[in-house]
Amino acid sequence: MIRLEDLSLSIGGWPVLDRVSLDLQPGITGLVGESGSGKSMTALAIMGLLPERTVTSGKVLLDGMDLLALPERAMRALRGKRIGMIFQEPMTALNPLMTIGDQVAEVLRIHEGLDRRAALARAREGLDRVGLPAPRFPLTLYPHELSGGQRQRVAIAMAIALRPDLLIADEPTTALDVTTQARILDLLRDLVRQDGMTLLLITHDLAVVAGMADRVAVMQAGRIVESGPTEAVFRSRSHPYTRQLFTASGHRPGRQPPPPAGPLLQVTGAVREYRAADGGLRALDGVGLTIGRGESVGLVGESGCGKSTLARAILGLDPLQAGQIRLEGQSIGPGHRMPRDLRARMQAVFQDPFGSFDPRWRVDRLLAEPFHLTGRPADWRDRIGAALAEVGLHPNNARKFIHEFSGGQRQRLAIARALIIRPSLIVLDEAVSALDVQVRAQVLDLLARLQADHGLAYLFISHDLSVVRGITDRILVMQAGRIVEEGPTDRIIDAPRHDHTQALVRAMPKIPADWS
Amino acid sequence: MRTGLILGALLAGLALAAAVLSAFWTPHDIARLAIAEKLLPPSPAHWFGTDHLGRDILSMAMRGAQTSMVVALVAVAIGMGLGVPLGLLAAAHRDRWPDDLVMRGNDLVFAFPSLVIAILITAVFGPSAVNAIIAIGIFNIPVFARVTRGAALPIWTLDYIRAAQVAGKGRALISLQHVLPNIASLLIVQATIQFSLGILAEAGLSYVGLGAQPPTPSWGRMLAEAQTMVTLTPHVAVIPGLCIVLTVLGLNLLGDGLRDALDPRLRVLR
Numbered sequence: 001m002i003r004l005e006d007l008s009l010s011i012g013g014w015p016v017l018d019r020v021s022l023d024l025q026p027g028i029t030g031l032v033g034e035s036g037s038g039k040s041m042t043a044l045a046i047m048g049l050l051p052e053r054t055v056t057s058g059k060v061l062l063d064g065m066d067l068l069a070l071p072e073r074a075m076r077a078l079r080g081k082r083i084g085m086i087f088q089e090p091m092t093a094l095n096p097l098m099t100i101g102d103q104v105a106e107v108l109r110i111h112e113g114l115d116r117r118a119a120l121a122r123a124r125e126g127l128d129r130v131g132l133p134a135p136r137f138p139l140t141l142y143p144h145e146l147s148g149g150q151r152q153r154v155a156i157a158m159a160i161a162l163r164p165d166l167l168i169a170d171e172p173t174t175a176l177d178v179t180t181q182a183r184i185l186d187l188l189r190d191l192v193r194q195d196g197m198t199l200l201l202i203t204h205d206l207a208v209v210a211g212m213a214d215r216v217a218v219m220q221a222g223r224i225v226e227s228g229p230t231e232a233v234f235r236s237r238s239h240p241y242t243r244q245l246f247t248a249s250g251h252r253p254g255r256q257p258p259p260p261a262g263p264l265l266q267v268t269g270a271v272r273e274y275r276a277a278d279g280g281l282r283a284l285d286g287v288g289l290t291i292g293r294g295e296s297v298g299l300v301g302e303s304g305c306g307k308s309t310l311a312r313a314i315l316g317l318d319p320l321q322a323g324q325i326r327l328e329g330q331s332i333g334p335g336h337r338m339p340r341d342l343r344a345r346m347q348a349v350f351q352d353p354f355g356s357f358d359p360r361w362r363v364d365r366l367l368a369e370p371f372h373l374t375g376r377p378a379d380w381r382d383r384i385g386a387a388l389a390e391v392g393l394h395p396n397n398a399r400k401f402i403h404e405f406s407g408g409q410r411q412r413l414a415i416a417r418a419l420i421i422r423p424s425l426i427v428l429d430e431a432v433s434a435l436d437v438q439v440r441a442q443v444l445d446l447l448a449r450l451q452a453d454h455g456l457a458y459l460f461i462s463h464d465l466s467v468v469r470g471i472t473d474r475i476l477v478m479q480a481g482r483i484v485e486e487g488p489t490d491r492i493i494d495a496p497r498h499d500h501t502q503a504l505v506r507a508m509p510k511i512p513a514d515w516s
Numbered sequence: 517m518r519t520g521l522i523l524g525a526l527l528a529g530l531a532l533a534a535a536v537l538s539a540f541w542t543p544h545d546i547a548r549l550a551i552a553e554k555l556l557p558p559s560p561a562h563w564f565g566t567d568h569l570g571r572d573i574l575s576m577a578m579r580g581a582q583t584s585m586v587v588a589l590v591a592v593a594i595g596m597g598l599g600v601p602l603g604l605l606a607a608a609h610r611d612r613w614p615d616d617l618v619m620r621g622n623d624l625v626f627a628f629p630s631l632v633i634a635i636l637i638t639a640v641f642g643p644s645a646v647n648a649i650i651a652i653g654i655f656n657i658p659v660f661a662r663v664t665r666g667a668a669l670p671i672w673t674l675d676y677i678r679a680a681q682v683a684g685k686g687r688a689l690i691s692l693q694h695v696l697p698n699i700a701s702l703l704i705v706q707a708t709i710q711f712s713l714g715i716l717a718e719a720g721l722s723y724v725g726l727g728a729q730p731p732t733p734s735w736g737r738m739l740a741e742a743q744t745m746v747t748l749t750p751h752v753a754v755i756p757g758l759c760i761v762l763t764v765l766g767l768n769l770l771g772d773g774l775r776d777a778l779d780p781r782l783r784v785l786r
Contacts, residue, residue: 317681340684348682350675358676360697373684417679 001025001198002046002083002166007058009041011051016041018222019058024166028192028199030213030230032206032245034436035407038222039202043168046200047085048075062166081111084159088171090151094143100127100154101139107161126157131187148303149180156187163195170202177302177463182507185212204436206249207466207509210234218242235515244438250511251441252470253448258294264424264457265291265314269323271334272309283309285481286323291425296451296458298468298489300504301478307461310478311427314459316343328424344373347418351430353410357402363388363413364398370421387416391446408439415446425457433467444471466508469493477501521773527766531759535581544572546579546733555749564755567738568745573755579733580756583645584763587727588714590649592707595656600703602657603664604695607672608687619665622658630655631720638726645728652717656710663706667699701778705771712767719760735760 004022017038031039044050046060048067060067062082087093094103104126105119120139127137130153143151152172159167169188173181189212192199201213209216210230217227218241226239237243272284283306291297301307312318314325316338325332327345332338347370350356357366367384368376377383385395391412402410411431418426432440448471450456460468468475475492477485477500485498496502550570558565564573606618634651641647680690721727722736735756742753
């Protein structure tokens with residue numbers, strides 16, 4: 001069907017792909033590798049959407065026709081018709097000013113010259129197929145009226161409207177909750193089976209590939225280092241890089257459960273409501289939790305369950321409307337602001353390694369920002385050097401700007417910033433979700449070591465149980481503003497009791513246990 | 517395009533240099549009237565000729581550049597000085613009452629046609645350069661407030677703002693330390709645009725006699741005084757006209773060029 005033959009490409013003199021050969025057959029082919037390995041560039045090369053100043057060699061053959069040699073006009077006729085694509089970010093992949101019906105219909109009107117009425121009728125069928133059935137999801141909805149998973153379904157409907165032979169899905173579920181991810185992956189699998197499509201599934205998640213793909217190709221630094229049937233490749237792991245990926249994705253830092261100690265943070269009966277025209281939303285509905293000194297607690301739930309609202313309240317960014325937060329014995333009632341000395345006991349690490357730092361500040365000033373709470377000590381420069389060393393970075397990085405660091409290094413810097421005023425609790429909001437498996441393993445090790453050294457308590461917030469399982473002692477599962485289940489990490493994952501927890505556990509992508 | 521940026525910088529730089537130079541030296545004394553030498557065509561003694569009172573047009577145009585630039589610059593300063601803090605305030609309190617107050621106040625000012633109100637102000641308080649500055653400056657405030665708010669809102673959603681909040685910083689300090697530096701390039705571009713609009717507005721007010729008063733030279737009034745003689749001695753009108761056109765063109769090219777030069781970085785920031 002589609003075959004890449006020795007495809008090499010460089011952008012502005014930088015080599016990106018190096019003699020990539022890949023044979024895509026009907027069914028699902030997984031393409032795995034860390035970020036920057038060239039997975040997305042491979043997809044863009046097939047689509048003919050490469051950036052300017054790209055130099056290519058080799059061939060991209062569609063039924064024997066070399067796509068790289070095709071003029072843009074001919075390529076445009078193929079895009080959508082023979083090759084469809086869906087992207088990672090469902091929030092930006094749709095035009096916010098067009099109804100979902102018109103967006104799907106547009107594809108049909110351009111390529112098949114249908115009039116609006118006929119195109120809309122076909123769009124209706126398409127949306128039905130991707131699980132957005134007629135009465136609940138009329139064609140006149142706008143993207144902002146849909147959730148992330150529903151938008152991704154619209155994007156899929158657009159991509160498959162013309163029944164393309166090849167569908168490229170570039171990290172299609174990375175921005176979604178695990179439960180939503182499971183449903184979207186099911187949908188893709190069904191569509192491929194029904195249409196006899198070829199799906200190129202690009203992901204950094206080995207477990208997703210293990211559950212989905214018939215064949216897999218492992219990519220490292222612009223080269224395909226290993227490829228073959230998924231089970232064979234994942235069982236044998238003959239290439240060292242594949243082995244590294246596996247080790248990293250199953251990595252659990254070695255850590256001792258902390259000795260039982262008194263409670264550090266207690267939240268009782270927390271309520272937070274948002275008023276809105278349609279009655280409002282109770283984001284926190286009587287939440288209670290306790291975190292002991294030196295304890296590591298996971299808070300897991302789907303997006304919109306209230307976990308970020310809870311984190312904001314704990315960090316003192318939003319006052320509660322009812323309930324109490326008690327930190328080291330001092331308590332803050334509803335409507336009260338958190339005093340500075342109390343706030344200095346807590347710090348936070350956020351999800352986005354790229355948005356977490358002011359791009360115009362240097363590292364030393366960035367890391368020193370929490371001193372605003374405590375006053376800047378005379379030896380602050382030494383403290384910053386020590387904090388950098390502690391997270392495994394050389395102290396001479398202090399005068400650099402943030403764009404000089406990789407995603408993993410930035411997350412280390414975020415941890416250094418959180419440590420600088422020696423808090424007792426660090427709230428980690430999806431702090432490792434955006435990282436590659438290998439980098440994630442290193443950051444988890446770092447967190448485990450820092451916890452042992454400083455007796456830190458962690459509140460680890462995530463939508464994904466598999467992310468928190470290696471680093472937490474206890475897990476709280478949250479749904480619709482309430483904590484529905486709570487227990488030791490292993491018990492929650494191995495024997496979940498509440499329906500919602502069971503759904504979360506089921507949705508975790510897994511590599512079959514007998515493959516290792 | 518780089519060429520636009522360079523050409524714009526050259527033209528604007530030339531006008532600025534003339535304005536600065538005229539504060540210390542002009543080829544001829546502009547206060548000296550010499551009716552005998554009136555309306556001379558360009559010559560080695562008077563490069564751009566003389567006007568109906570025998571004054572050297574080159575010297576007048578240089579001083580006129582000074583008038584225009586001072587008026588436009590102070591008007592931009594008024595607009596930025598009040599508009600940027602208001603915009604930062606509005607963005608920091610998104611959808612709460614300070615935001616509503618600032619933005620509805622903005623709408624109110626925007627609802628009036630600016631030049632007509634400027635004419636009204638100078639007509640009521642008497643024509644002078646200072647009143648022209650105030651009139652133009654007032655209409656710069658909502659422009660800067662709106663641009664600042666629009667640019668600041670996406671910054672407020674970023675995690676480094678969250679980190680600053682966790683470090684106990686308040687809205688004002690965050691606006692000053694994190695938001696303002698990250699939208700500065702946008703404000704610089706807007707300032708060049710408002711600067712060129714200010715020069716046009718000053719020329720317009722002077723043309724109808726509501727700007728700088730005689731004997732202070734101004735491009736707009738030079739045009740107005742020359743218009744009866746435009747068929748007889750076109751250069752007397754053409755020179756100030758060209759001054760206005762080239763300066764405004766230069767500033768617009770500079771603004772566009774700066775926007776292009778700064779844009780890639782803005783995209784990275786997002």
